Amino acid sequence: MGFRQMLIFFVTVVAVTGRSTAEHNYGEALTKSILFFEGQRSGKLPATQRMKWRKDSALGDGFQAKHISFVTPLQKVDLVGGYYDAGDNVKFNFPMAFTTTMLAWSVIEFGKFMGPDLKYALDAVRWGTDYFLKATSIPGHVFAQVGEPHRDHNCWERPEDMDTPRTAYAVSKQFPGSEVSAEIAAALGASSIVYRKYHLGYARKLLNRARKVFDFADRYRGSYNDKLGKWVCPFYCDYSGYKDELVWGAAWLFRATKEPYYWNYADKYIHNLSNFGEFGWDTKDAGINVLISKLLINSTSSKPFIPNADNFFCSVLPESPSVSVSYSPGGLFFKPGGSNLQHATAFSFLFLVYAGFLKNANRKIDCGNGVIASPERLKEFARGQIDYILGSNPLNMSYMVGYGQKFPQRIHHRASSLPSIDQHLGHIDCKGGSSYFDSPNPNPNLLIGAVVGGPDIKDSYTDSRADFVHSEPTTYINAPLVGVLAYFKSNKS
Numbered sequence: 089m090g091f092r093q094m095l096i097f098f099v100t101v102v103a104v105t106g107r108s109t110a111e112h113n114y115g116e117a118l119t120k121s122i123l124f125f126e127g128q129r130s131g132k133l134p135a136t137q138r139m140k141w142r143k144d145s146a147l148g149d150g151f152q153a154k155h156i157s158f159v160t161p162l163q164k165v166d167l168v169g170g171y172y173d174a175g176d177n178v179k180f181n182f183p184m185a186f187t188t189t190m191l192a193w194s195v196i197e198f199g200k201f202m203g204p205d206l207k208y209a210l211d212a213v214r215w216g217t218d219y220f221l222k223a224t225s226i227p228g229h230v231f232a233q234v235g236e237p238h239r240d241h242n243c244w245e246r247p248e249d250m251d252t253p254r255t256a257y258a259v260s261k262q263f264p265g266s267e268v269s270a271e272i273a274a275a276l277g278a279s280s281i282v283y284r285k286y287h288l289g290y291a292r293k294l295l296n297r298a299r300k301v302f303d304f305a306d307r308y309r310g311s312y313n314d315k316l317g318k319w320v321c322p323f324y325c326d327y328s329g330y331k332d333e334l335v336w337g338a339a340w341l342f343r344a345t346k347e348p349y350y351w352n353y354a355d356k357y358i359h360n361l362s363n364f365g366e367f368g369w370d371t372k373d374a375g376i377n378v379l380i381s382k383l384l385i386n387s388t389s390s391k392p393f394i395p396n397a398d399n400f401f402c403s404v405l406p407e408s409p410s411v412s413v414s415y416s417p418g419g420l421f422f423k424p425g426g427s428n429l430q431h432a433t434a435f436s437f438l439f440l441v442y443a444g445f446l447k448n449a450n451r452k453i454d455c456g457n458g459v460i461a462s463p464e465r466l467k468e469f470a471r472g473q474i475d476y477i478l479g480s481n482p483l484n485m486s487y488m489v490g491y492g493q494k495f496p497q498r499i500h501h502r503a504s505s506l507p508s509i510d511q512h513l514g515h516i517d518c519k520g521g522s523s524y525f526d527s528p529n530p531n532p533n534l535l536i537g538a539v540v541g542g543p544d545i546k547d548s549y550t551d552s553r554a555d556f557v558h559s560e561p562t563t564y565i566n567a568p569l570v571g572v573l574a575y576f577k578s579n580k581s
């Protein structure tokens with residue numbers, strides 16, 4: 089081993105210290121990561137619901153409350169269904185659409201490794217897309233959110249008891265929201281690829297709607313912050329602009345249709361985007377570059393996608409000279425802001441997808457200074473992050489509820505922390521939940537599979553309901569994790 093290799097080896101080992109050699113049960117974690125989505129369901133629950141302590145909720149969404157669209161009052165529309173984003177009872181369509189896109193991408197890339205869980209992953213995708221078909225059913229409008237978030241966040245109530253206003257917010261031609269609309273188009277387009285194999289009629293319906301919604305997003309450009317900022321911010325403000333969602337939507341429609349129109353759109357407007365080296369519900373640039381790189385194996389139009397993607401991975405790998413992210417002493421990847429594990433799961437997903445691409449293209453990434461990243465190294469990185477989440481960390485703590493010996497007991501989640509309807513039939517009103525919020529006891533309902541925001545940068549975790557930055561689960565932490573766990577369930581490396 090030469091000096092340079094030694095150095096690389098050493099840095100690699102340091103980056104993964106804190107990892108025990110314990111083998112994780114990725115199959116069990118996969119099953120649980122999907123089950124979590126049943127706990128986030130809004131609407132009328134089906135007979136097949138496995139997470140039994142959750143019941144029907146928000147059955148009047150779209151029918152009851154006033155709509156805010158700034159144009160004309162919309163007719164009443166069925167908006168029942170979809171997912172609560174995290175530990176509250178609001179349906180935020182922007183992150184919900186990203187979640188659905190990532191669930192669909194998980195199935196597209198790694199569905200073949202899911203075994204009996206594939207069926208449940210498909211259900212999880214469809215719980216999103218059935219709702220998005222409703223949210224986009226009125227031409228010229230796209231519903232962006234249901235539930236008055238300030239009133240909701242002021243209460244600690246079960247979704248089944250919820251009595252705060254279920255206001256529905258829409259964007260329109262006059263008051264556009266290209267980020268929320270284009271992300272919904274991406275979700276519908278990606279899901280149409282998933283469903284093609286199982287239900288062609290449904291797949292066609294999703295694709296037709298995706299095209300229309302993308303067209304609406306592109307033709308009437310603007311951010312939903314402008315008119316709906318009072319309600320979407322600070323929760324899911326569009327901080328990074330809507331251009332990335334337009335290119336992302338076009339990239340998914342290109343993948344779904346192979347039509348030159350969408351390719352030309354993505355190819356032309358990729359140059360408008362900043363390379364933040366980010367991938368999450370707000371910022372899509374790294375995901376776009378990885379998604380498109382896969383389609384460009386050995387093609388001459390790979391610029392700028394493949395070089396951008398290479399740079400992204402070099403900005404994350406700890407041994408790379410251009411690394412620009414932080415790591416905890418235990419090896420967990422860190423980005424500023426809340427719910428840190430969303431970055432660890434979304435980035436790990438991209439690492440695995442790109443590893444597959446590099447392998448097929450028979451190449452490695454040159455990060456400079458002699459640091460060469462092989463597909464194996466990318467997979468090892470992803471596995472290190474996932475193992476950390478599952479318990480290979482200095483606290484020996486799993487950050488997935490119901491997985492491992494030691495996991496979070498007091499997650500910031502209304503439904504999980506209040507007694508279930510089966511245990512307590514009576515209505516618990518807005519402030520009636522406070523004593524449960526303040527209680528030092530563990531949550532009565534296990535939201536199995538929920539992955540919380542995670543530890544702080546020193547690998548500590550307080551397990552406190554009030555500490556939502558660390559103790560709240562979100563759908564977009566789990567959605568990419570589903571794909572990553574499926575891969576490791578069936579592949580040792």
Ligand SMILES: *[C@@H]1O[C@H](CO)[C@@H](O)[C@H](O)[C@H]1NC(C)=O
Pocket residue numbers: 331334357360
């Ligand atoms: C990209 O930038 C060009 C030039 O400023 C502009 O004409 C075009 O509309 C932009 N497209 C998107 C999708 O942002």
Ligand SMILES: *[C@@H]1O[C@H](CO)[C@@H](O)[C@H](O)[C@H]1NC(C)=O
Pocket residue numbers: 385386448449450
């Ligand atoms: C791409 O090119 C490389 C190197 O020439 C080759 O090994 C690989 O098989 C090609 N991949 C595809 C999918 O054509």
Ligand SMILES: *[C@@H]1O[C@H](CO)[C@@H](O)[C@H](O)[C@H]1NC(C)=O
Pocket residue numbers: 108482483484
């Ligand atoms: C974690 O597990 C390892 C190996 O079993 C043990 O040596 C260590 O003391 C444990 N740490 C904590 C904080 O429990």
